[in-house]
Amino acid sequence: MTTDNSGDVRLSGIGKTYGAFTAVHPLDLTVPQGSFFALLGASGCGKTTTLRMIAGLEEPTCGTVHLGDQNVTHLPPYKRPVNTVFQSYALFPHLDIFENVAFGLRRRGIKSVKKQVEEMLDLVQLGEQARKKPHQLSGGQQQRVAVARALINHPKVLLLDEPLGALDLKLRRQMQLELKRIQTEVGITFIHVTHDQEEAMTMADTVAVMNGGRVEQLGSPTDLYENPGTTFVANFLGTSNLIEAEIDARSGDDIVLKAGGDKLVLPAARCSAPTPAGGRVLVGIRPEKISLAHADDAGAVPEGRNRLTGRIVDASFIGVSTQYVVESRACAELSVYVQNVERDARLVPGADVVLHWSPAHTFGLDAAQDIDAGTEEEVAA
Amino acid sequence: MSTLTEAPPPLAPAEPAAEPPRRRGRFTPYWLLLPGILWLVVFFALPLVYQASTSVQTGSLEQGYKVTWHFATYWDALSEYWPQFVRSLCYAAGATVLCLLLGYPLAYLIAFRAGRWRNLIMILVIAPFFTSFLIRTLAWKTILADNGVVVHTLGSLHILDLTNWLGWTAGDRVLATPLAVVCGLTYNFLPFMILPLYTSLERIDGRLHEAAGDLYAKPWTTFRKVTFPLSMPGVVSGTLLTFIPAAGDYVNSELLGSTDTRMIGNVIQTQFLRILDYPTAAALSFILMAAILAMVTIYIRRSGTEDLV
Amino acid sequence: MPVVNWLKRHLVVIAGVLTLAYLLLPNVIVTVFSFNKPKGRFNYQWQQFSLDAWKQPCGVADMCNSLSISLQIAVWATLGATVLGTMISFALVRYRFRARGAINSLIFLPMAMPEVVMAASLLTLFLNMGAQLGFWTILIAHVMFCLSFVVTAVKARVMSMDPRLEEAARDLYAGPVQTFLRVTLPIAAPGIAAGALLSFALSFDDFIITNFNAGSTVTFPMFVWGSAQRGTPVQINVIGTAMFLLAVVLVLVSMLINNRRNSQKA
Numbered sequence: 001m002t003t004d005n006s007g008d009v010r011l012s013g014i015g016k017t018y019g020a021f022t023a024v025h026p027l028d029l030t031v032p033q034g035s036f037f038a039l040l041g042a043s044g045c046g047k048t049t050t051l052r053m054i055a056g057l058e059e060p061t062c063g064t065v066h067l068g069d070q071n072v073t074h075l076p077p078y079k080r081p082v083n084t085v086f087q088s089y090a091l092f093p094h095l096d097i098f099e100n101v102a103f104g105l106r107r108r109g110i111k112s113v114k115k116q117v118e119e120m121l122d123l124v125q126l127g128e129q130a131r132k133k134p135h136q137l138s139g140g141q142q143q144r145v146a147v148a149r150a151l152i153n154h155p156k157v158l159l160l161d162e163p164l165g166a167l168d169l170k171l172r173r174q175m176q177l178e179l180k181r182i183q184t185e186v187g188i189t190f191i192h193v194t195h196d197q198e199e200a201m202t203m204a205d206t207v208a209v210m211n212g213g214r215v216e217q218l219g220s221p222t223d224l225y226e227n228p229g230t231t232f233v234a235n236f237l238g239t240s241n242l243i244e245a246e247i248d249a250r251s252g253d254d255i256v257l258k259a260g261g262d263k264l265v266l267p268a269a270r271c272s273a274p275t276p277a278g279g280r281v282l283v284g285i286r287p288e289k290i291s292l293a294h295a296d297d298a299g300a301v302p303e304g305r306n307r308l309t310g311r312i313v314d315a316s317f318i319g320v321s322t323q324y325v326v327e328s329r330a331c332a333e334l335s336v337y338v339q340n341v342e343r344d345a346r347l348v349p350g351a352d353v354v355l356h357w358s359p360a361h362t363f364g365l366d367a368a369q370d371i372d373a374g375t376e377e378e379v380a381a
Numbered sequence: 382m383s384t385l386t387e388a389p390p391p392l393a394p395a396e397p398a399a400e401p402p403r404r405r406g407r408f409t410p411y412w413l414l415l416p417g418i419l420w421l422v423v424f425f426a427l428p429l430v431y432q433a434s435t436s437v438q439t440g441s442l443e444q445g446y447k448v449t450w451h452f453a454t455y456w457d458a459l460s461e462y463w464p465q466f467v468r469s470l471c472y473a474a475g476a477t478v479l480c481l482l483l484g485y486p487l488a489y490l491i492a493f494r495a496g497r498w499r500n501l502i503m504i505l506v507i508a509p510f511f512t513s514f515l516i517r518t519l520a521w522k523t524i525l526a527d528n529g530v531v532v533h534t535l536g537s538l539h540i541l542d543l544t545n546w547l548g549w550t551a552g553d554r555v556l557a558t559p560l561a562v563v564c565g566l567t568y569n570f571l572p573f574m575i576l577p578l579y580t581s582l583e584r585i586d587g588r589l590h591e592a593a594g595d596l597y598a599k600p601w602t603t604f605r606k607v608t609f610p611l612s613m614p615g616v617v618s619g620t621l622l623t624f625i626p627a628a629g630d631y632v633n634s635e636l637l638g639s640t641d642t643r644m645i646g647n648v649i650q651t652q653f654l655r656i657l658d659y660p661t662a663a664a665l666s667f668i669l670m671a672a673i674l675a676m677v678t679i680y681i682r683r684s685g686t687e688d689l690v
Numbered sequence: 691m692p693v694v695n696w697l698k699r700h701l702v703v704i705a706g707v708l709t710l711a712y713l714l715l716p717n718v719i720v721t722v723f724s725f726n727k728p729k730g731r732f733n734y735q736w737q738q739f740s741l742d743a744w745k746q747p748c749g750v751a752d753m754c755n756s757l758s759i760s761l762q763i764a765v766w767a768t769l770g771a772t773v774l775g776t777m778i779s780f781a782l783v784r785y786r787f788r789a790r791g792a793i794n795s796l797i798f799l800p801m802a803m804p805e806v807v808m809a810a811s812l813l814t815l816f817l818n819m820g821a822q823l824g825f826w827t828i829l830i831a832h833v834m835f836c837l838s839f840v841v842t843a844v845k846a847r848v849m850s851m852d853p854r855l856e857e858a859a860r861d862l863y864a865g866p867v868q869t870f871l872r873v874t875l876p877i878a879a880p881g882i883a884a885g886a887l888l889s890f891a892l893s894f895d896d897f898i899i900t901n902f903n904a905g906s907t908v909t910f911p912m913f914v915w916g917s918a919q920r921g922t923p924v925q926i927n928v929i930g931t932a933m934f935l936l937a938v939v940l941v942l943v944s945m946l947i948n949n950r951r952n953s954q955k956a
Binding site (some may be wrong): 386409410414416417418420421422423425426427428429431432483484487489490491494500502504505506507508509510511512513514515516517518519520521522523524526560566570571572575577586590621625626628629630631632636646650653654659661666667669670673674677 | 697701702703705706707708709710712713714715716717719720724734735746748774775777778781784786787793797799801802803804805806807808810811812813814815817818828830831833834837838869872890894895897898901902910911914915918922926927929930931936938939942943945
């Protein structure tokens with residue numbers, strides 16, 4: 001840890017209620033200096049409210065916000081060393097690009113802004129466009145102006161509110177890399193709000209998954225993906241197969257489970273739920289971790305792997321992989337992604353198959369949760 | 382790495398206590414509203430109350446007036462001036478219909494067919510506003526003069542015979558007849574019809590016309606089934622903006638009409654400024670207001686466009 | 691029949707152009723008759739071409755005086771109505787408060803009221819208060835009826851404004867005053883300008899309400915009204931023509947400037 005912690009953002013017990021509605025339940029969060037932090041969640045999960053409380057645009061109902069050692073909870077936004085890249089950018093339509101970028105400097109009484117603004121515009125490759133009005137630029141260019149307008153002030157923390165939401169997919173990819181590059185270059189703390197799990201995972205060092213005004217889980221992208229702690233995280237980040245199972249026994253570091261007559265093994269360390277014998281847990285496995293073998297080749301499946309038998313209900317070819325839906329006794333609908341290396345012509349709908357995977361890839365969740373939390377249908381509803 | 386459990390650094394003791402939360406702007410709206418609303422209350426609403434009170438007073442200029450709840454003034458005023466009332470509403474209705482018939486094509490033209498002429502035509506519609514409307518109304522005296530081109534043409538085409546038979550004109554004249562007054566009213570309030578019509582027509586997506594054409598609608602059917610219904614908000618506000626001021630107008634009747642075309646506005650003006658019979662004038666004004674408000678309310682309800690403001 | 695077909699296709703254009711002619715005919719007459727040299731007191735019949743009136747626009751007693759009174763009233767009424775109306779618009783769009791419905795009606799009603807009713811009732815108030823009719827009563831009346839139009843124009847503009855723009859300004863170190871001056875006001879400016887322009891036109895041209903509440907003060911429209919009875923000087927047409935031309939030229943110039951600016955940037 002560096003000695004300079006003035007870019008730390010520390011939220012303690014911060015919460016926001018509107019009348020009877022709680023947008024953000026009191027939460028604690030520390031974002032260290034220089035990190036790229038993402039707040040991820042569906043719309044209405046409280047992520048934007050949290051961001052706005054850090055910016056000072058929203059007054060928290062309870063709790064405090066610290067920047068480094070300074071308590072900024074009640075400072076108005078224009079006195080905080082924090083800048084925001086707004087959703088849909090909020091570029092001033094009556095000012096040209098140069099004046100938009102110079103706005104913050106001028107408000108702080110800096111007289112000679114020309115050099116700084118030009119340098120900043122060059123950094124985002126918009127030197128040529130300085131005298132255009134915002135509406136004359138493309139979406140991607142506007143986005144870069146918004147970033148430049150915030151960064152020129154050398155904020156301690158840069159807040160990004162769905163900054164890429166208005167861009168099309170290709171441009172979004174490009175801007176993700178661009179933002180990541182800028183962050184590495186300037187080395188300041190970025191807090192990024194998004195509903196796009198892919199975006200959060202590609203860009204951030206640390207992701208906090210929010211749901212219903214609470215932080216569900218916090219960790220590195222790989223950590224969250226490989227070892228989700230709740231069904232919401234399991235379903236919201238990528239896709240998970242969740243199978244209801246009964247705890248049969250414990251053998252060493254593993255838990256042995258029964259699911260629809262089949263035996264499954266789960267490392268105890270990868271289970272976030274209490275595991276009394278006879279209790280129930282949800283067994284999770286990512287679709288790409290499962291291997292698929294035709295029933296005729298069942299004998300070739302190595303020992304020590306979790307295995308289920310079933311029948312293919314649906315297969316869709318999407319280029320890099322084929323996505324199968326398999327029906328089995330343990331679970332009505334299992335997704336399996338098979339890399340498109342050597343296609344087995346026998347794997348068509350109706351074929352009997354054996355699914356198998358390494359127990360080390362299995363994770364266990366508390367069965368008391370909603371099994372569909374965080375799936376697309378559930379989030380959209 | 383960031384964690385939830387990291388120990389918070391100790392607060393620097395030198396740090397001054399952050400400002401207490403301020404209840405920002407709780408009274409701001411009231412301060413913003415106060416002067417303007419006060420102005421409207423004192424100089425618009427209060428006068429209406431005074432007027433209502435005056436209408437039930439009796440007395441004389443010399444001895445002063447007192448509230449005696451003399452509602453008979455209303456009855457007397459109505460029974461004496463009902464022809465002017467009816468005339469006002471008829472003229473205003475006629476002018477409104479004419480404005481709609483004349484204004485719609487022009488608004489349509491500006492919205493869909495004008496192309497690069499659009500701005501120029503808009504300027505020409507608005508620019509007359511900048512010449513005093515009294516001067517422009519006086520110009521109609523020249524246009525409709527007894528020996529002028531217009532009257533000659535109408536006479537030789539025997540249109541005057543028709544309008545004479547309808548009672549809109551008299552003899553060889555157009556000036557000093559109902560036709561001249563309605564013509565003047567139409568002229569004066571036409572821009573108030575065109576502008577709202579244009580605004581609502583302009584909002585219509587041009588592709589709707591193509592879609593209607595694609596779905597086998599002929600141009601006229603497209604207009605009836607698509608364009609006109611979508612322009613209803615403009616039609617409603619345009620007719621209101623024309624009818625209301627036209628019904629209370631007395632300038633056109635005075636300048637282009639005769640004693641036989643006197644409207645209720647003329648009566649109120651004469652009673653107030655020349656005869657100085659304040660109770661009668663106040664009662665007439667009150668009746669006019671009530672009649673128009675009632676008609677407007679019913680009209681707005683029936684046309685289902687309540688978001689005019 | 692090709693002619694019939696052509697007529698059918700261009701029916702809207704023909705009807706629209708005819709309406710436009712109807713709208714502009716009086717202005718043409720006003721302009722032409724500003725070069726007339728009438729016999730007698732009234733300028734309704736063409737006699738002969740003359741530049742007399744243009745050479746001496748203020749040659750008629752009291753006319754230019756009334757013009758100056760009208761201009762003064764229009765300027766002050768515009769200023770008053772624009773400031774008060776803009777304040778109301780911001781309150782209506784930006785804040786929640788009690789009695790919103792009543793306030794909306796109070797703003798809408800003056801626009802839905804025949805002028806003669808407002809004129810008569812205001813006169814009743816002034817008579818009851820024993821106020822001296824004149825410049826100030828006219829000004830009060832003009833601010834009153836212009837207010838609603840300003841509110842309507844400004845409200846529309848402020849409503850379509852993205853609240854995030856002001857948040858962005860505050861985020862970029864602009865305090866409340868700076869935010870208002872640098873962001874809110876410039877963006878609302880077109881609406882405010884439209885309201886002000888409308889106010890000026892309405893006030894300058896108002897006759898009915900002014901006529902009731904003017905006392906012995908004579909504004910330009912009242913001068914024209916009086917002259918319709920006593921005799922119409924040609925100078926009235928000169929003023930009318932000049933105003934029309936001035937308005938058209940001003941609008942054209944501002945449009946040209948706008949076009950040039952846009953084409954330079956594009």
